[in-house]
Amino acid sequence: MANNKKKILVVDDEPDVLKYLETFFIDNGFEVITAVNGIECLEKAKSEKPDLITLDISMPAESGVRTFRDLQENENTKDIPVIIVTGVTSEFKRFISTRKQVHPPIDYFEKPIDREQLLASVKRILKLS
Numbered sequence: 001m002a003n004n005k006k007k008i009l010v011v012d013d014e015p016d017v018l019k020y021l022e023t024f025f026i027d028n029g030f031e032v033i034t035a036v037n038g039i040e041c042l043e044k045a046k047s048e049k050p051d052l053i054t055l056d057i058s059m060p061a062e063s064g065v066r067t068f069r070d071l072q073e074n075e076n077t078k079d080i081p082v083i084i085v086t087g088v089t090s091e092f093k094r095f096i097s098t099r100k101q102v103h104p105p106i107d108y109f110e111k112p113i114d115r116e117q118l119l120a121s122v123k124r125i126l127k128l129s
Contacts, residue, residue, distance in 0.1 A: 006030055006031070006051040006128070007032070007050040007051050008050055009032075009034070009045060009048065009052070009054070010032055011064070013056060013060060018034050021113075024115060036059075037061035037062060038059055038063065038064060039061050041055065041067050042070055042077070045076075045080060052082075052126060054085045055067060055068060056084075056085060057086040072103060083105060083118075084108045107121045
């Protein structure tokens with residue numbers, strides 16, 4: 001039988017947050033892959049073709065902002081919806097929404113994350129009941 005689970009790529013450099021989101025999404029019926037920085041995110045987005053990406057902004061190796069732009073500029077990843085999940089303040093949401101180089105993220109959550117709102121957003125974006 002084919003695997004009908006939607007695949008989510010969770011990107012965060014904090015091991016606790018990564019494990020928390022991974023477990024949360026698995027418990028809610030999703031397949032999950034993880035990345036700890038922007039470079040790994042881009043590699044896995046291209047090779048794994050996730051249905052959705054949750055992306056932290058403050059990360060080493062490559063910032064989430066740069067990664068977000070790279071995802072949108074790449075032909076293989078430009079149509080993957082991205083939810084920003086970050087500890088950065090709401091001023092960042094205004095900032096990223098005004099950039100001409102990128103489309104705004106499909107949704108935005110500040111840490112600590114409201115799990116029910118995040119799950120509702122993911123289900124809405126992926127057109128799940």
